[in-house]
Amino acid sequence: MTDPVTGPFLLLHPDDNVLVARATAPEGTEVALDAGTIRLTQSIPMAHKIARRAIAAGDTIRKYGMPIGIATTDIAPGAHVHVHNIRSGYTPSVVLQDADGRAG
């Protein structure tokens, strides 16, 4: 797949293994991927990501052609990619606050 637009999803860089929703994609939306057409099993909000292809646990997640994190579990093509199945690969040099405002 080289088309930068696939239905409601954008491919931001050719090296990416995720696609980004440019509008909210409802559950059941068909998305043409290299592995074949998949059907979204949940609604994907705007700016959220899905897997462009099968991603194995430990793989680097790429967006903009750059690493944005590491898969913590196997991710199927078309599945939502977010905090539940990827983690940061970044080691902060000072203590940062987490999403709840606690020092982490």
Add this chain to the structure above:
Amino acid sequence: MEGWLRADGRKGIRNTVVVAYLVECAHFVASEIVAGFRGRDVQLIGFPGCFPNEYAARMMERLCTHPNVGAVLFVSLGCESFDKVRASAAVEASGRPVKTLVIQKAGGTRATVKAGQDWVSGALEAVAHVPRVPMAVSDLVIGTVCGGSDGTSGISGNPAAGRAFDLLVAEGAACIFEETGELIGCEEIMASRAVTPELGQLLRESVQKAERYYATLGYGSFAAGNAAGGLSTIEEKSLGAYVKSGDSQISGLIKPGDIPPTGGLYLMDVVPDGDVRFGFPNISDNAEIVEMIASGAHLTLFVTGRGSVVGSAISPVIKICANPDTYRALSEDMDVNAGDIIEGRRTIDQVGHEIRDLVVAVANGQQTASEGLGHREFILTYKSFDPIGPACLPRIA
């Protein structure tokens, strides 16, 4: 493309007469002088503080000797600490007409406004004789900032601005990106793009400095709202801003007022050195734009999602709207509709080319939306920096 040739060899894309107040007490008088020239290229800048500050002094010198500036009138109250003799000497050495009016000696408000307007009238005639010469993309310095960001900024406007930067760097322009405070988490990625390992280490350190600075101010970097907006990790959030820089190698690290010595991509470190003093590094978008201009930016790309209407004194601002709904609501204030990417009508690459072409058109005299509407925002505040070291800049053969 044609530009105005200055004595230092740099070329300007505008030919502005600047009126600069040197303390807030002289602001009104300076603005009254400028008000007499509506529709002419006479612009107001200034520094409000009465206490001396090396950063402000250096910024003012750089701004008043910017290639888009043809002549400078300084307006002083008389007792402020700003070193007006040094500022005036710097402009004079640059070969530009310069004049300093001191309100306490010139007879007060009315007399100073009259004397100022008389001088500006003469300066407008003088700058009309500045030679026009051919200008290439490789003569340009271009900055990029973002403000009023939303979920669309990182997937349409910023990648399109980055694509335009790739095209402009390839043509030999000097392109500057900044916001080290928003690059936390991508310092390793950025360091890997540096032309030398030494520069890579300096890029890393500049982001670590920002991290410490913002932590001291009480600002974390990744909030719950970011995850709701689809961002999964700190590095993903930062990359959304970083992607404005495009894919080119990073040639150098500069601080506000340092002028890129040659074409290429530069990171501007805008976070002050030393302990936290004077508050936030940049208190509003225009403070960032002014720093780009002090480093020689002929024009600045401004990516917005929620919407902004600002322009700038001295150098035009090209506003790139990332969000199609915002574009429809504020179209008169926008130059580029990157929302087309969101709506699937155009690709990032196509919008990137439009931005590159618009840079050339604006450099050749076409007015931006904010210029046409009369926007000339300006702000300069207190900061403190150590000078950059030799490893920060590319070696010139």
